[in-house]
Amino acid sequence: MTLKRAAAITGIAEMAPRASAEGLSTLGIWADVSRGAILDAGLEPSDIDGLLVAPPIVDMVAMWPSHLGEYLDIHPRYANIVDLGGASAAGMAWRAASAIQSGLCRAVLCVSGEASDVDTFYAPRAKRPTQQLPLREFEAPYGPMGANSGYAQIAMRHMHEFGTTGRQLAKVAVDQRTNAGANPDALYRDPLTVDEVLSSPLIVDPLHLYEIVRPCTGGAAFVVVSADLAPSSAQTPAWLLGAGEATRGVMLAQVESVTTSPVAQSAPLAFEMAGVTPVDIDLVSVYDCYTITVVVTLEDAGFCEKGGGGPFVEEHDLTYRGDLPLNTHGGQLSFGQPGLAGGTSHVTEAVRQIQGRAGERQVADCELAFVNGNGGIMSEQASLVLGV
Amino acid sequence: MSDQPRKPLPRPSPLSQPFWDGLAAGELRLQRCAACDAYVFYPRPHCPHCLSEALKWTRVSGRGRVYTYTVVRRAMHPAFRPDVPYVFAIVELEEGPRVATNVIGCSPEDVRVEMPVKALYDRTAAGIALLKFEPA
Numbered sequence: 001m002t003l004k005r006a007a008a009i010t011g012i013a014e015m016a017p018r019a020s021a022e023g024l025s026t027l028g029i030w031a032d033v034s035r036g037a038i039l040d041a042g043l044e045p046s047d048i049d050g051l052l053v054a055p056p057i058v059d060m061v062a063m064w065p066s067h068l069g070e071y072l073d074i075h076p077r078y079a080n081i082v083d084l085g086g087a088s089a090a091g092m093a094w095r096a097a098s099a100i101q102s103g104l105c106r107a108v109l110c111v112s113g114e115a116s117d118v119d120t121f122y123a124p125r126a127k128r129p130t131q132q133l134p135l136r137e138f139e140a141p142y143g144p145m146g147a148n149s150g151y152a153q154i155a156m157r158h159m160h161e162f163g164t165t166g167r168q169l170a171k172v173a174v175d176q177r178t179n180a181g182a183n184p185d186a187l188y189r190d191p192l193t194v195d196e197v198l199s200s201p202l203i204v205d206p207l208h209l210y211e212i213v214r215p216c217t218g219g220a221a222f223v224v225v226s227a228d229l230a231p232s233s234a235q236t237p238a239w240l241l242g243a244g245e246a247t248r249g250v251m252l253a254q255v256e257s258v259t260t261s262p263v264a265q266s267a268p269l270a271f272e273m274a275g276v277t278p279v280d281i282d283l284v285s286v287y288d289c290y291t292i293t294v295v296v297t298l299e300d301a302g303f304c305e306k307g308g309g310g311p312f313v314e315e316h317d318l319t320y321r322g323d324l325p326l327n328t329h330g331g332q333l334s335f336g337q338p339g340l341a342g343g344t345s346h347v348t349e350a351v352r353q354i355q356g357r358a359g360e361r362q363v364a365d366c367e368l369a370f371v372n373g374n375g376g377i378m379s380e381q382a383s384l385v386l387g388v
Numbered sequence: 389m390s391d392q393p394r395k396p397l398p399r400p401s402p403l404s405q406p407f408w409d410g411l412a413a414g415e416l417r418l419q420r421c422a423a424c425d426a427y428v429f430y431p432r433p434h435c436p437h438c439l440s441e442a443l444k445w446t447r448v449s450g451r452g453r454v455y456t457y458t459v460v461r462r463a464m465h466p467a468f469r470p471d472v473p474y475v476f477a478i479v480e481l482e483e484g485p486r487v488a489t490n491v492i493g494c495s496p497e498d499v500r501v502e503m504p505v506k507a508l509y510d511r512t513a514a515g516i517a518l519l520k521f522e523p524a
């Protein structure tokens with residue numbers, strides 16, 4: 001069973017991230033990017049017969065797909081929530097392809113984003129009744145700093161096992177910032193140096209402020225269509241060539257090794273389905289909530305050997321002009337993280353590059369992209385290979 | 389003052405009560421599977437390795453090593469703000485399981501990965517004792 005060329009992403013839309021949620025609603029943002037993606041794909045609302053939604057992370061509401069379907073006045077016969085944290089977008093892409101391949105639908109709208117900002121993101125949520133979860137009983141009493149402290153623990157252990165340095169991690173943020181300089185939509189565009197990263201405040205050792213993603217407002221949507229619809233699309237189809245997914249538990253104390261992620265399972269599945277290997281890839285578009293996330297992902301996806309990610313990012317030019325273009329939109333570290341639409345930004349950028357619509361930051365001859373979505377503390381992983 | 393932020397405390401369940409009772413009594417107790425000998429943490433109704441329900445509470449050494457850690461310099465939860473900087477760590481117990489915890493009793497700057505540590509039982513005002521560690 002394969003999903004190779006069963007479906008393609010044809011239309012995308014993305015809101016430029018904003019620091020403030022003032023005057024915006026999540027549903028309003030979703031409607032806006034949905035409209036944009038449907039128009040971009042050259043479709044009518046009535047063509048959309050599938051709807052997948054990545055939920056907002058700061059406000060739990062039941063039955064989101066129906067709220068959005070009503071708002072858009074569309075009537076999908078396949079509707080669902082995909083809750084894989086930051087891996088939701090990549091997870092929606094292959095689920096859409098799978099639903100299309102099984103004949104359930106022909107055009108699936110995939111939506112993400114939220115009206116959020118640093119204040120609402122970090123606001124205490126203690127007043128709500130809470131489910132009894134092991135995470136709440138055995139971790140929360142010790143004061144984790146959300147995901148920040150978990151990724152810091154991964155980085156600390158990575159440094160111990162492999163000798164990875166702060167300068168190597170910082171290089172990821174620096175090259176991505178160069179990319180953001182060529183993306184007018186990015187929140188942070190001023191050039192950045194390794195020394196500036198390392199002299200920004202330590203938040204959770206060994207991670208500094210500029211190695212940590214910023215929650216913000218924004219949204220993104222894309223349309224996945226069947227192989228028979230794709231050729232008549234308004235845009236060059238970005239074909240789904242390979243997909244793989246793998247998950248583990250939510251609590252870092254419960255995982256076998258914090259320095260190896262489920263990307264070690266999800267990426268080989270995607271590459272195998274596509275019939276390509278990392279050396280064939282023209283664009284790497286991988287989740288970067290923190291600098292360490294990129295290093296671990298590159299290792300586990302097979303771009304370098306395990307533990308070699310630090311020297312690897314130091315030796316390669318990760319900018320859009322470089323020998324290994326990575327997160328050419330700036331990555332979430334510079335673009336911003338509008339909830340789960342942060343993960344979608346890696347999908348939309350890969351599609352944009354494959355379609356030759358990336359403007360100043362266009363990678364020459366970009367025919368094959370590796371996309372990785374990452375949720376939780378590297379607990380959910382969804383890998384895609386997209387191409388012409 | 390009811391508006392003062394309070395630290396999240398464990399809400400023991402009938403399943404986990406023996407663990408918290410152990411800490412209050414100054415001992416670290418883990419479940420151990422009578423069928424396959426695996427230690428099980430956190431508490432579960434059955435052994436995730438072999439599905440046996442024959443789990444017995446066993447006192448363990450309280451010795452371990454720092455598997456990894458971070459120093460939290462800005463707290464997310466307001467109740468932890470007075471504590472920064474503090475060490476949020478994962479300790480690997482001699483018996484195998486790993487636990488999320490704090491390493492106290494030394495400067496955060498002195499904590500190292502693989503540093504030997506021993507358990508201590510930090511009684512909160514609410515009467516619940518938390519499992520923390522100090523340099524061994």
Ligand SMILES: [Zn+2]
Pocket residue numbers: 421422423424425426435436437438439440
């Ligand atoms: Zn067992």
